[in-house]
Amino acid sequence: MARFESLLDALGGTPLVGLPRLSPTHDVRLWAKLEDRNPTGSIKDRPALAMIEAAEREGKLRRGSTILEPTSGNTGISLAMAAKLKGYGLVCVMPENTSTERKQLLQAYGARIVFSPAAGGSNEAVRRAKELAKANPEWVMLYQYGNPANADAHYRGTGPELLKDLPTLTHFVGGLGTTGTLVGVGRYLHEAKPDVQIIAAEPRYGELVYGLRNLDEGFVPELYDASVLNGRYSVGAYDALRRTRELLEHEGIFAGISTGAVLHAALAVAEKAAARGEQADVAFVVADAGWKYLSTGAYAGSLDEAAERLDGQLWA
Amino acid sequence: MAVTVSIPTILRTHTGGEKSVEAKGTTVLEVIDDVESRHAGIKGRLVKEEKLHRFINVYVNDEDVRFAGGLEAEVKDGDTLTILPAVAGG
Numbered sequence: 001m002a003r004f005e006s007l008l009d010a011l012g013g014t015p016l017v018g019l020p021r022l023s024p025t026h027d028v029r030l031w032a033k034l035e036d037r038n039p040t041g042s043i044k045d046r047p048a049l050a051m052i053e054a055a056e057r058e059g060k061l062r063r064g065s066t067i068l069e070p071t072s073g074n075t076g077i078s079l080a081m082a083a084k085l086k087g088y089g090l091v092c093v094m095p096e097n098t099s100t101e102r103k104q105l106l107q108a109y110g111a112r113i114v115f116s117p118a119a120g121g122s123n124e125a126v127r128r129a130k131e132l133a134k135a136n137p138e139w140v141m142l143y144q145y146g147n148p149a150n151a152d153a154h155y156r157g158t159g160p161e162l163l164k165d166l167p168t169l170t171h172f173v174g175g176l177g178t179t180g181t182l183v184g185v186g187r188y189l190h191e192a193k194p195d196v197q198i199i200a201a202e203p204r205y206g207e208l209v210y211g212l213r214n215l216d217e218g219f220v221p222e223l224y225d226a227s228v229l230n231g232r233y234s235v236g237a238y239d240a241l242r243r244t245r246e247l248l249e250h251e252g253i254f255a256g257i258s259t260g261a262v263l264h265a266a267l268a269v270a271e272k273a274a275a276r277g278e279q280a281d282v283a284f285v286v287a288d289a290g291w292k293y294l295s296t297g298a299y300a301g302s303l304d305e306a307a308e309r310l311d312g313q314l315w316a
Numbered sequence: 317m318a319v320t321v322s323i324p325t326i327l328r329t330h331t332g333g334e335k336s337v338e339a340k341g342t343t344v345l346e347v348i349d350d351v352e353s354r355h356a357g358i359k360g361r362l363v364k365e366e367k368l369h370r371f372i373n374v375y376v377n378d379e380d381v382r383f384a385g386g387l388e389a390e391v392k393d394g395d396t397l398t399i400l401p402a403v404a405g406g
Contacts, residue, residue: 070404072405120403121403121404122403122404122405123403123404125404126404145404175405176405177404177405178405200380202405203405204378204398204400207324207325209403210324210325210326210400210401210403211325211326212326212401212403213326214326215326215361215369215371215372215401216371217371218370218371218372218401218402218403219371219402219403219404220370220371220402221404226382229383230383231379231380231383231384232379232380232382232383233375233378233379233380234373234375234378234379234380234398234400235378316405
């Protein structure tokens with residue numbers, strides 16, 4: 001179906017496309033789920049709308065309410081669009097070391113941005129948002145890291161879509177941030193097809209982002225459920241950029257940098273399956289397109305230079 | 317050949333500021349014990365009650381050891397063992 005009553009209704013139902021040139025063999029195939037084909041161009045439209053609708057059902061959100069959310073960008077952009085259409089205000093707490101396009105998009109949608117310090121990355125944004133929630137009890141913090149509606153959006157949407165389009169699916173690879181995608185899709189697939197392997201790819205940032213004062217400031221999202229995962233890869237900026245460019249070069253897909261990290265893990269899994277002589281259909285998530293990262297220089301010049309420019313940035 | 321252990325900023329007080337150290341061992345635990353023998357106190361930051369600290373992630377060549385046997389996960393000569401604190405993404 002290609003006709004919708006409003007932009008919000010156009011959520012989900014994203015294409016799954018094969019990658020014939022990057023797949024290791026005829027028996028081990030890679031598939032990309034193009035989540036950039038969502039209303040604001042990222043997978044975060046799914047959890048953002050689901051969290052808003054859950055808060056509306058619970059009576060927490062009413063016309064004129066203000067939403068508060070710690071976000072490194074995409075969730076904020078999704079919330080900003082939905083908030084505009086539904087008549088809510090939005091305050092985003094965002095680390096200052098995110099791409100300028102994210103800031104510009106949030107401002108274009110009319111969101112208010114409160115910046116948190118670069119050191120400590122999203123940890124600091126979460127901490128600051130919790131302080132603001134305490135100081136402004138009338139604001140509604142949706143809290144993507146602990147809101148079950150986040151994972152549920154993928155349990156109800158992303159997961160079933162994947163299995164419907166690819167019944168022979170053997171592996172699912174997604175980015176690990178709030179953990180909502182992996183936990184939601186993983187739970188659905190484990191129930192529907194228990195042999196499917198669920199693999200996480202998490203971004204490995206520069207040292208600045210891990211600058212905790214002490215280990216007890218560490219953070220594991222409340223949604224995280226390690227029992228859903230079969231493996232977890234940590235991927236640095238260099239490999240993420242290299243794969244992002246390969247995806248464009250060989251398959252024509254212009255993806256954001258986090259997708260390169262996910263593809264890196266997907267290729268590792270696919271190559272292991274090929275080495276064992278297995279058949280595999282490996283599906284992975286393209287969380288967003290590359291537009292918001294052009295200013296970082298990710299797509300130009302040498303990989304070493306591009307990786308250096310990303311050091312200290314939250315690129316996923 | 318040995319294992320290269322990458323140390324996060326927050327634990328470099330134990331390694332005299334070194335970003336990475338060389339160590340020997342065939343499991344994650346053996347490598348940590350070997351690092352501890354020269355950099356006393358670091359093991360206590362990484363391991364609690366014979367398990368990895370909740371806010372510590374350890375990767376062997378980029379794979380999280382929690383899905384490969386935990387402290388008993390296999391390590392080979394030439395591998396890189398990366399230690400990182402758990403931080404928020406998203």
